[in-house]
Amino acid sequence: MKMSKEEFLEQIMTRREAESYVGMSNVAFQHHIRNKNIIPCKEYGVGRGKVQLFWKDDLNKLKEFVKNP
Structure with a gap:
C-alpha cells in the first residue's frame, strides 16, 4: 500500500526533531551517530548546512537501545 504524503511526513524527522x-x-x-547506533536515512550538504533525516522506527529502536544497553 502506498503511503500518503502526510503519513510519510509523520514517519520522518530532522535531526533537531529526532x-x-x-x-x-x-x-x-x-x-x-558516530557509533552507528542510529544512521540517517538521508543526508544532504556539508558542515553547518548539512541536513540529516531519520525514520521514526529507527529512533524508536535507539530509544530502546539506550534504555536497555
Missing part, C-alpha cells in the same frame, strides 16, 4: 523525540542532547545524539 534529538527532541529521543530526549537527547546534541552531543549525546552525535555520539550515537
